[in-house]
Amino acid sequence: MNEITITLNDFLLTTKSSSALVLNGKGKLITSLHMDYSDSIAAMSAAILSMSEKFLSDLEKGSLKQLFLKTTDGVVIGNKINSSNFVIAFSKDGSNLGLLMRTADELSIELSKNSLLK
Numbered sequence: 001m002n003e004i005t006i007t008l009n010d011f012l013l014t015t016k017s018s019s020a021l022v023l024n025g026k027g028k029l030i031t032s033l034h035m036d037y038s039d040s041i042a043a044m045s046a047a048i049l050s051m052s053e054k055f056l057s058d059l060e061k062g063s064l065k066q067l068f069l070k071t072t073d074g075v076v077i078g079n080k081i082n083s084s085n086f087v088i089a090f091s092k093d094g095s096n097l098g099l100l101m102r103t104a105d106e107l108s109i110e111l112s113k114n115s116l117l118k
Contacts, residue, residue, distance in 0.1 A: 002031070002116075003114055003116075004030065004031050004111065004114055004116060004117070005031050005033065007107065007110055007111060008020050008022065008031065008033050008087070008107075009033055011089065011103060011107045012033060012034070012089075014103055015089070015096065015099060015100050015103050015104075016091065016093060016096065017089045017090060017091040017100065018034060018074070018090050018091060018092050019032070019033060019034040019035040019089075019090045020032065020033055020034075020035075020087060020088060020089040021033070021035055021038050021041060021042055021087070021088050022081070022085065022086070022087050022088075022111065022117070023042040023045060023046055023085070023086055023088070024046075024084055024085050024086075025046060025049070025050070025083075025084045025085070025086070026046060027042050027043035027044075027045070027046030027047065028042065029042040030116075030117070035090075041088075042088075045078065045086065045088050046086070048078070049064065049067065049078055049080075049086055052064050063080075064080055065079070065105075066078065066101065066104065066105065067079075068097075070094060073092060074090065074092040074093065074094055075091050075094045075097060076090055076091075077089045077091070077100055077101060077104045079104045079105060079107065081108045081117055082112050082117065082118070085111070085117045087107055087108060089104055089107075
């Protein structure tokens with residue numbers, strides 16, 4: 001396991017999230033845990049994140065830091081690691097949303113220190 005994967009795994013254990021992935025802004029998968037079709041999910045996530053950034057920019061509402069999606073089966077949190085990388089986490093339990101959002105912020109800060117993601 002490399003350092004990014006270890007950090008991601010610790011996040012999953014802490015938040016009881018079901019899966020997560022790290023991708024670059026072009027949709028290329030860097031790593032994922034407990035996820036099928038992670039390459040496709042990375043590409044779709046990049047499109048959603050890119051459109052969200054453009055949306056916020058056009059409305060002059062600042063830059064994207066975190067994206068939250070609530071589904072019938074749980075929640076999805078997307079966090080910007082730096083200008084070109086993102087982390088996406090999936091959780092079946094939305095009752096710990098505050099912990100999940102705060103810990104996703106902390107995860108992004110931790111991952112931004114990794115030389116592979118600079």
